Amino acid sequence: MGSEMNYKIGGIDFGWDLDKGRFIFEGEDAVLFWISSAMKTFFDTIEEISGEEASNLVFESTGFRQGLVVGQYFEKIKEITVAEAADMITSTYASAGWGLTRIEDLNFESKTFTAIMKDSWEHKVNVAQGKTKGGSFLPAHYAGVFSGLFGTTIWYKIKQHQLEGHEHSIIEYFPSNIKISDNIHELARKKESDQIRQLESVVEEKTAELKELVNRLSSPIIPVLDGIVVVPLIGKYEEDRAEQLIINTLNKLPSYKAGYLVLDLTGLDQEIGRHTVSLIEKIGSAAKLIGTKTILVGISSELGIAITQSSINLSKFDCFQTLQHGIHYAIGQMGRKII
Incomplete structure (x- = not known):
């Protein structure tokens, strides 16, 4: 057997070039990670360095922006409808190990729909982390995908998480004025305000101690x-x-x-x-x-x-x-x- 191997599974092209150390997925360079070890460590490290609130925004923003690229790519393929693009995307993601996602109640006029997710890689990472609340990467990712497909900003509301003991996660999607950049700036301002309040508290405490010392001496x-x-x-x-x-x-x-x-x-x-x-x-x-x-x-x-x-x-x-x-x-x- 040669160093180059190519397979078609479920209509999706997979390929390996062992001499060059490449994994090809649908004609593009891709990479494989173990979910419960490598990906868990990746998520743990981001959360440890950034803190829970900031890391949630990092995952959400990254998921949305990656999805937006995917949605805009399929939107340019004029011969397929939004529904067909949605089926192609979810099938492709399933073949890549992203879990099973089903799009329901897709309404082209109101630009609303519901996503049913089960056994996603993010869910498995969260299980390995021992969390009790599901993540925001994939919900935000599909918001980005359909923002690209619809040509307008789509956002989401999580109705239930599989991690909470349900059979699957249910996420509702709808048009919104939310901007990821605004969320990032808002968090930055909040963290700045928190730091200022902490500094003010320290200054007040030290000032009180100093005043007491001055009064004594x-x-x-x-x-x-x-x-x-x-x-x-x-x-x-x-x-x-x-x-x-x-x-x-x-x-x-x-x-x-x-x-x-x-x-x-x-x-x-x-x-x-x-x-x-x-x-x-x-x-x-x-x-x-x-x-x-x-x-x-x-x-x-x-x-x-x-x-x-x-x-x-x-x-x-x-x-x-x-x-x-x-x-x-x-x-x-x-x-x-x-x-």
Whole structure:
């Protein structure tokens, strides 16, 4: 027997040229794969890399576009009708191992029909994958085939899948404005939106963690002597951070039995906001309610200007140029002195 072999099975030409490693199906180069191993691995890999949603669209888009090429080819053969072309296509696919497909209720005016599929290669791949829901390649493929035959876009609705325990799959087809390219772009936009939402969530989470860290570290309560604590104000205080500082300070002052609270304003930002000036007044007034006197130290020229331009009166607090002066004053008011 020579290296070239040709057979006609069911009216379909099959051929092999072993010297060149070719398999010929209906006069065209073709290739054979094992369904439950090679094709399964192919599908598994696409789904693993792309994810379920994207891979479904890949299979659907590929199936439709391949079918469109087939349908357009048969549409150009003017001597055959759409029904005859449909019979030829399904018979050819059956001989190629695509499973059995029967076209029913074909209506040329409404351009609708129903496809009955049984034991398709896609069904066998899905069984090998252990899936419980059938794929979209072949349903979309026949939509592409008849889009080419009818010269208008045909889409589909799956009524039942063989994989769900039925004897066969039933797919209904009808004209539609659906475009595969639109579906691809929609998925791309959805994935982009999902990624943006994920990034926003991460940013919000990290921002909250950072704000909590800043609140803990930027304005600690420092006990310097019995009855005297220092709170350095650092950076810029917006409403939330100012409120948090007041709460933290007032909650901790009683545990230190503080008679004097020294607010060190040296580390404040050069740009003093209204929340900062209000913070100084609020924390001093609140401390007074629990018996703690407030001393202000380290007032810069910028802060002094901001205070005079505000309606807040800080004259009720003792003010000193440096932290040392403020601590010495508090010690003296307590009847002590440093030796």
